[in-house]
Amino acid sequence: QVLLVESGGGLVQAGGSLRLSCAASGRTFSGFAMRWFRQAPGKQRELVASITSSSATTYADSVKGRFTISRDNAKNTVYLQMSSLKSEDTAVYYCNAVITPGYYVWGQGTQVTVAS
DSSP states (O other): OOEEEEEOOEEEETTOOEEEEEEEESSOSTTSEEEEEEEOTTSOOEEEEEEOTTOOEEEOTTTTTTEEEEEETTTTEEEEEEOSOOGGGOEEEEEEEEEETTEEEEOOOEEEEEEO
């Protein structure tokens, strides 16, 4: 059983920065690919960034150059550093662990609100 707990969301002014954290417990974290999704009101959940077990990263075009995903296997934690935030980044951000292909675990989400 894997449990994910996100933290670090909040209210920030446009142009500001936030760092989200996702702490994992229950199983060996280092072997999982990890992903950050977000869901804005009235919109579908979208993939923001992902990081493999070997720390290869990918990003949605909308956040490239502004967001950075990273992981600390010693702390069982994945991070999402968000900079140059825009109002359209406002959403609930979810952490996701790829346990095996087709088997995913989700965190509870953390709200990010960017005031323009």
